[in-house]
Amino acid sequence: xxxxxxxxxxxxxxxxxxxxxxxxxxxxxxxxxxxxxxxxxxxxxxxxxxxxxxxxxxxxxxxxxxxxxxxxxxxxxxxxxxxxxxxxxxxxxxxxxxxxxxxxxxxxxxxxxxxxxxxxxxxxxxxxxxxxxxxxxxxxxxxxxxxxxxxxxxxxxxxxxxxxxxxxxxxxxxxx
Ligand code: S3P
Numbered sequence: 001x002x003x004x005x006x007x008x009x010x011x012x013x014x015x016x017x018x019x020x021x022x023x024x025x026x027x028x029x030x031x032x033x034x035x036x037x038x039x040x041x042x043x044x045x046x047x048x049x050x051x052x053x054x055x056x057x058x059x060x061x062x063x064x065x066x067x068x069x070x071x072x073x074x075x076x077x078x079x080x081x082x083x084x085x086x087x088x089x090x091x092x093x094x095x096x097x098x099x100x101x102x103x104x105x106x107x108x109x110x111x112x113x114x115x116x117x118x119x120x121x122x123x124x125x126x127x128x129x130x131x132x133x134x135x136x137x138x139x140x141x142x143x144x145x146x147x148x149x150x151x152x153x154x155x156x157x158x159x160x161x162x163x164x165x166x167x168x169x170x171x172x173x174x175x176x
Contacts, residue, residue: 009074009101010032012082013094013153016124017104017116020082023159030062033078038087042069050084054125061089074100086126089149103153109160110139 010027012020021037028035039050042065046053053062066087072096073081081101088094097103108116116137117127127135 007077007079009076009078011074011097011101011103012079012080012106013088013097013103013150014106014159015108015113015139015146015150016085016086016127017113017120018085018108019116019159020106021094023106023157024080024082029081030079033080034076035080035082036073036076038066038070038073038081038083041073042066045069045072049123051123051125051128067093069092070096085146086154088151089146094149098152098154102155105150105153105156106159107156108158110136110143112160113139 012024015022024035024037043054047123048056048066050062052082053065053120057065063086067086067090070081070083070087074078085095088097094103114132117124117135117139118132127138130138
């Protein structure tokens, strides 16, 4: 009996360093449903790192590929997806995600994002070659135009105060 049956899909959006991957993994463990990080999915499908894709095809080429890959993972039946910081801000990706899933904006202050990015080990092509001061102002500028896209997610979770990501315990009630 499939009546009332609905796939459980959660898509996490938010700026680089908001903790999308960390929260996604934690949720996946808690809910027992598979986790996909969109950047990792792109890398394994394309056999290229995100940095190589930026170098070879430019940001435009990356965005097209990102959209195509988003359309693959967001069709899976039960899934938690952490997308890239830019994913919601190109094409009609945010509308598409809202149709497919429970979308959650992980909202954090620029200072918190900066701190997480300093601690992180991931290579972020958009930040390469920038000094810490340049990164600070880049985050502020980008958030200004990106925030309206993020804010269209169905749910918002303020992560500025969650300092220890290891200990994050998010209940589904908070999200749905
Ligand atoms: C990007 C964020 C990255 C990655 C790419 C571009 C962005 O993902 O998709 O480097 O435009 O904000 P994370 O948010 O997972 O770092």
